[in-house]
Amino acid sequence: MAGKTLFEKLFESHVVHEQEDGTVLLYIDRHLVHEVTSPQAFEGLRLANRKPWRTGSMLAVPDHNVPTVNRADGITDPVSREQVSTLDRNCQEFGIQEFPMNDLRQGIVHIIGPEEGFTLPGATVVCGDSHTSTHGAIGALAFGIGTSEVEHVMATQTLLQKRPKTLLVRVDGTLGPGVTAKDVVLAIIGEIGTAGGTGYAIEFAGSVIESLSIEGRMSVCNMSIEAGARAGMVAVDEKTIEYFRDKPFAPKGEQFEQAAEYWRTLKSDPDAVFDKVVVLDGSEIQPQVSWGTSPEMVVPVGGRVPDPDEEPDEVKAEGMRKALAYMGLEANTPITDIAIDKVFIGSCTNARIEDLRAAAAVIGPGDRVADNVKLAMVVPGSGLVRAQAEKEGLDKIFINAGFEWREPGCSMCLAMNADRLEPGERCASTSNRNFEGRQGQGGRTHLVSPAMAAAAGIAGHFVDVRKYK
Amino acid sequence: MQPFTVHQGIVAPLDRSNVDTDAIIPKQYLKSTKRTGFGPTAFDDWRYLEPGEPGMDHSQRRLNPDFVLNQPPFDRASVLLARENFGCGSSREHAVWALTDFGFRAVIATSFADIFFNNSFKNALLPIALSADTVDRIFKAVYSQPGLEVKIDLPAQTVNVPGVDQFSFEIDSFRKHCLIEGLDDIALTLKHADAIRAYEEKQRKKTPWLFNDLNAGC
Ligand code: SF4
Numbered sequence A: 001m002a003g004k005t006l007f008e009k010l011f012e013s014h015v016v017h018e019q020e021d022g023t024v025l026l027y028i029d030r031h032l033v034h035e036v037t038s039p040q041a042f043e044g045l046r047l048a049n050r051k052p053w054r055t056g057s058m059l060a061v062p063d064h065n066v067p068t069v070n071r072a073d074g075i076t077d078p079v080s081r082e083q084v085s086t087l088d089r090n091c092q093e094f095g096i097q098e099f100p101m102n103d104l105r106q107g108i109v110h111i112i113g114p115e116e117g118f119t120l121p122g123a124t125v126v127c128g129d130s131h132t133s134t135h136g137a138i139g140a141l142a143f144g145i146g147t148s149e150v151e152h153v154m155a156t157q158t159l160l161q162k163r164p165k166t167l168l169v170r171v172d173g174t175l176g177p178g179v180t181a182k183d184v185v186l187a188i189i190g191e192i193g194t195a196g197g198t199g200y201a202i203e204f205a206g207s208v209i210e211s212l213s214i215e216g217r218m219s220v221c222n223m224s225i226e227a228g229a230r231a232g233m234v235a236v237d238e239k240t241i242e243y244f245r246d247k248p249f250a251p252k253g254e255q256f257e258q259a260a261e262y263w264r265t266l267k268s269d270p271d272a273v274f275d276k277v278v279v280l281d282g283s284e285i286q287p288q289v290s291w292g293t294s295p296e297m298v299v300p301v302g303g304r305v306p307d308p309d310e311e312p313d314e315v316k317a318e319g320m321r322k323a324l325a326y327m328g329l330e331a332n333t334p335i336t337d338i339a340i341d342k343v344f345i346g347s348c349t350n351a352r353i354e355d356l357r358a359a360a361a362v363i364g365p366g367d368r369v370a371d372n373v374k375l376a377m378v379v380p381g382s383g384l385v386r387a388q389a390e391k392e393g394l395d396k397i398f399i400n401a402g403f404e405w406r407e408p409g410c411s412m413c414l415a416m417n418a419d420r421l422e423p424g425e426r427c428a429s430t431s432n433r434n435f436e437g438r439q440g441q442g443g444r445t446h447l448v449s450p451a452m453a454a455a456a457g458i459a460g461h462f463v464d465v466r467k468y469k
Numbered sequence B: 001m002q003p004f005t006v007h008q009g010i011v012a013p014l015d016r017s018n019v020d021t022d023a024i025i026p027k028q029y030l031k032s033t034k035r036t037g038f039g040p041t042a043f044d045d046w047r048y049l050e051p052g053e054p055g056m057d058h059s060q061r062r063l064n065p066d067f068v069l070n071q072p073p074f075d076r077a078s079v080l081l082a083r084e085n086f087g088c089g090s091s092r093e094h095a096v097w098a099l100t101d102f103g104f105r106a107v108i109a110t111s112f113a114d115i116f117f118n119n120s121f122k123n124a125l126l127p128i129a130l131s132a133d134t135v136d137r138i139f140k141a142v143y144s145q146p147g148l149e150v151k152i153d154l155p156a157q158t159v160n161v162p163g164v165d166q167f168s169f170e171i172d173s174f175r176k177h178c179l180i181e182g183l184d185d186i187a188l189t190l191k192h193a194d195a196i197r198a199y200e201e202k203q204r205k206k207t208p209w210l211f212n213d214l215n216a217g218c
Helices: A006-012 A039-047 A078-094 A109-115 A130-138 A147-156 A181-192 A207-211 A214-227 A238-244 A253-263 A314-327 A353-361 A383-391 A394-400 A450-459 B027-031 B094-102 B114-121 B132-144 B173-181 B185-190 B193-206
Strands: A015-018 A024-027 A030-033 A058-060 A124-127 A141-144 A158-161 A165-172 A200-205 A231-233 A276-281 A288-290 A298-300 A342-345 A375-378 A426-429 A444-447 B006-013 B079-081 B106-109 B126-129 B149-153 B158-161 B165-168
Touching (some): A006 A141, A006 A231, A015 B193, A024 B193, A030 A109, A039 A078, A039 A147, A058 A078, A109 A124, A109 A214, A124 A130, A130 A141, A130 A231, A130 A238, A141 A231, A147 A158, A147 B185, A158 B185, A165 A207, A181 A276, A181 A298, A214 A238, A214 A353, A238 A253, A342 A353, A353 A383, A353 A394, A383 A394, A426 A450, B006 B106, B006 B132, B027 B094, B079 B132, B114 B126
Parallel strands (some): A030 A124, A165 A200, A165 A276
Antiparallel strands (some): A288 A444, B158 B165
16 A cells, blocks of 8 residues: 555544545644634624634734734724724633734734744644645645634634645755745746646655755745645654744643654655656746736746747737736846836745845845835734844844835735735735735735845846845 | 525626636725625726725726626626636635625636635535636627526536536535535534544544643733
């Protein structure tokens, strides 16, 4: 019999019950909650007179609506304020641990989960948020769910699931200098397409993935959903285990060693069989820049905006034309000729300490944000990331170069708070979605790595970080 | 949940791939803490000429005449037709609530994103995946006869497109059963409460660290 994939090990160990048609009742260990997708679920519990099954498995945090400046003054927008205070009230009423807006530990839900040791290897992790896939980087089975499912998990500690198929994405070789985890995942999506992972759980493996830090692996798994897959994961190794030593909610002492022993089994067996395998050569990956309105519309920084007239598939060509019109771009323009109006360094993809270090590293003494750039902002992923960055003096580097140093939250990744693009504005963004209107109605998003975003801010247009320094 | 058995209605052709949930319901409307009222702002950026904000009287806003759902008879459509990867992106169930609140009972597309697909069943919106070729034939039929009504028969798992053909579609037997009966998932799952408790007992011994629970206020 063939061995098991990591996915199978995680999934099988959480099956409570299986129906004849293969629908599985899957046990959920960790449930993260934020203010946008939870109010209707709490309301549903109340209407049905139900209680959460296990409040201790839940951690709540407001992140999408919170302001990134003058936070001590509260939220000005009354609708956002109401949503955040609804979360506070619900957590109080049901007895759920919350990091409120002004708690030092507050941050983007997918940044604080691992940072607190709340999400752990071997766990099933859900959240009413598609980027829950991030937590797969630590060898967890993590995926986003809708609000009805949030209510279902609250009430029953389980979810009804069908087994997805398994996809192995192996990135071999070694990355060149200046090429980061973000470039790897953008290149993967460029290769397999935004629906390439639909119906699959992805395991990322190969020497490039192994060489990444846990933070880098999180950037990769974060964007599994942009490849269509609800879950992306990486096998546990010693880096994973070290990452969880001393995290606040992680097991301690003897229990830690017991857990670590189990965590070491969380990898695909050598003879495990995947439904599909995709292999990329890491040494060929270059810094990436997206040019369109879907994350698969991406090219290496040395390339040009593609030409729809050269696309043989007419439906695709039409999609490209629509994207170019929205983005205000001409086919065949060199990527490095594209000037930008704003820079956003942040989001659950790229707002961990390593990302801020990478962005700060391209800023030389005396460098200033270019005159044509109206706003360049750095939004740390959590209060603890912010504090760490300040300890290392990164905030000074950003501020001296003219970047704004903000308080943690989702911010301009989706522009639910006051941070947004105006119609027609073009942004170099480290976030994960370049959909129409994502960063503000009519806004134009180019997805890049933190180093590429910082360099574009200084140059005023996209540049190849490898030649830049 | 409202049951779904047989539905007949006008098909609106939304001729795009990768229709994402940000497009179906833009973020500013996610600030609502309700499940209802999202219909007037479904496809807001495409549907209106000026940007919208929560709390506006949307009936007073200027409609974009080029957008298909503003053109009669498609403004009365209850079946939406699109191409591949429909509902990709954010997990927001608000996208499904916006479609059902607009009046849609079913979406026909070449393929669906996983989370949107799951969310649909929780709200009696039937997502039907058909081959690219079939979807293309339905588009052509709708373009040549605007106002064309299709008949969706869930028990029989068929879509009847008059003058074109009758197509079969796949659906899990459990989901089909829940839709036809209009069942509440949570009540069904709670019938397994003993199995859930037994699982917890067993796991508490195997992986005790996953049961170090957080306490509010700690
Ligand atoms: S940072 Fe962006 S992608 Fe991540 S949770 Fe927040 S809004 Fe979603």
